[in-house]
Amino acid sequence: MAKIALFGATGTIGSRVLREALDRGHQVTAVVRDPAKLTEKHENLTVATGDVLDPESVEAVAQGQDVVVSAVGGGDGPGHVATIEPAAKSLVAGVRALGEKAPRLITVGGAGSLRTPDGKQVWDAEGLPEFLLQIMHAHGDALDYYRTVTDVRWTNLSPAGLIEPGERTGTYRTALDDLVVDGNGKSRISAEDYAVALVDEIEEANHIGERFTVGD
Ligand SMILES: NC(=O)c1ccc[n+]([C@@H]2O[C@H](COP(=O)([O-])OP(=O)(O)OC[C@H]3O[C@@H](n4cnc5c(N)ncnc54)[C@H](OP(=O)(O)O)[C@@H]3O)[C@@H](O)[C@H]2O)c1
Numbered sequence: 001m002a003k004i005a006l007f008g009a010t011g012t013i014g015s016r017v018l019r020e021a022l023d024r025g026h027q028v029t030a031v032v033r034d035p036a037k038l039t040e041k042h043e044n045l046t047v048a049t050g051d052v053l054d055p056e057s058v059e060a061v062a063q064g065q066d067v068v069v070s071a072v073g074g075g076d077g078p079g080h081v082a083t084i085e086p087a088a089k090s091l092v093a094g095v096r097a098l099g100e101k102a103p104r105l106i107t108v109g110g111a112g113s114l115r116t117p118d119g120k121q122v123w124d125a126e127g128l129p130e131f132l133l134q135i136m137h138a139h140g141d142a143l144d145y146y147r148t149v150t151d152v153r154w155t156n157l158s159p160a161g162l163i164e165p166g167e168r169t170g171t172y173r174t175a176l177d178d179l180v181v182d183g184n185g186k187s188r189i190s191a192e193d194y195a196v197a198l199v200d201e202i203e204e205a206n207h208i209g210e211r212f213t214v215g216d
Contacts, residue, residue, distance in 0.1 A: 002202050005029045005061045005103070007052045007091075008071030010037045012165065013108055016195035017071055018045075020168075024199055031061045052087045058094025067104040067202050068095055073135070081134045084110075088142035096152050104208070106201060109143060109158040111187070112136025114179040114213055122161060122179060143211055155207045159194055160215035166190030172197050172214045180215025189216050 004021055008014030009030035021028050022042045031050040032038050038047055050057040052072045062068050072087050073080050088107065095102045112123040113136070123136040139158075146154050160180055172193045173180050181187045189197075197214040201207055 002026045002066040003029075003064065003103075004202065005031055005048075005065045005068045006071070007031045007050070007069070007087075008073070008108070009040075010034075011071055011074050013159075013163065013191050013194060014069075014071030015040070016165075016191045017069060017198055020192070020195040020199045021202070024203075026199070026202070029061060029065070031057075053083065053090050055090045055093035055097070058091055059097045060094075062095050062098055062103055063101075065103040067106055069106045069198070069202070071108040073108070076131050081131075081138045084135070084138035085142045085145060088145050092146070092149055092152050092154070102152060104153040104155070104202075104205070106155045106157065106198065107142070107146070108198075109156040109211060110136050110139025111158050111161050111179065111213070113140040113143060113177075114158055114161075115177055116179050117181060117185070146211070150209075153208045155201060155209075156211040157194075157198055157201065157207075158211060158213040160189040160213065161187035163189050163191055163194055166192060168192035168196065169216070170196055172216055174212050174214050176210065176212050178213075180213055182216070187215050189214055 009018045027044045029046045031048050035047050048061050050061050095105050114122050179187050
């Protein structure tokens with residue numbers, strides 16, 4: 001059983017991570033800005049108030065945990081872009097402050113920087129809307145930042161090109177920096193199977209200090 005502090009538990013991806021972690025018997029502290037938004041009830045669930053952009057808030061909830069997970073961001077507005085890289089820096093600072101007792105850090109990343117079969121990157125595709133490009137590059141900047149961090153046990157998990165609520169099959173394929181595609185060139189993962197992969201990473205610690213990605 002792992003002790004997990006989870007930012008973004010009210011979100012599309014974070015709520016699936018919360019359910020998967022609770023179903024597997026882990027103890028979760030959901031860190032939310034507004035506790036009224038979290039309707040989930042479970043004997044292994046504690047709710048704390050916090051803001052991912054405040055390193056002291058991160059440090060406070062990270063204390064005594066095995067891992068801090070962040071699934072923050074979201075929406076089409078400027079708040080999404082503005083959250084991603086500052087959140088990465090705040091999460092690292094808050095976890096790092098605990099020194100030898102620092103938990104691991106696992107963050108939900110983006111698919112934009114992944115390599116495509118034609119040797120380019122996802123964000124090089126023609127016709128992507130500006131708001132999406134900005135989100136992709138914000139995740140790319142956050143990943144560049146994580147890659148400079150050597151004193152915190154971080155992992156960044158990029159979804160497939162498309163992630164949406166769907167079925168929990170319990171199976172998935174992984175790669176490091178290459179987009180996972182199917183036989184038709186499509187890259188997708190259900191949010192439920194993404195959560196399976198993330199909780200597997202909590203349990204197995206196969207990707208400390210690196211980014212990996214998951215597709216169906
Ligand atoms: N293919 C891809 O690469 C891909 C696709 C989808 C998503 N993503 C990434 O995955 C992440 C999660 O996406 P999502 O669709 O699950 O988002 P979502 O449903 O909009 O949820 C976002 C979550 O972040 C929380 N949050 C935002 N700012 C916060 C802050 N300052 N402090 C604490 N919590 C904060 C929100 O809490 P509140 O309830 O308080 O608002 C909410 O729980 C995003 O970074 C997104 O870019 C990547």
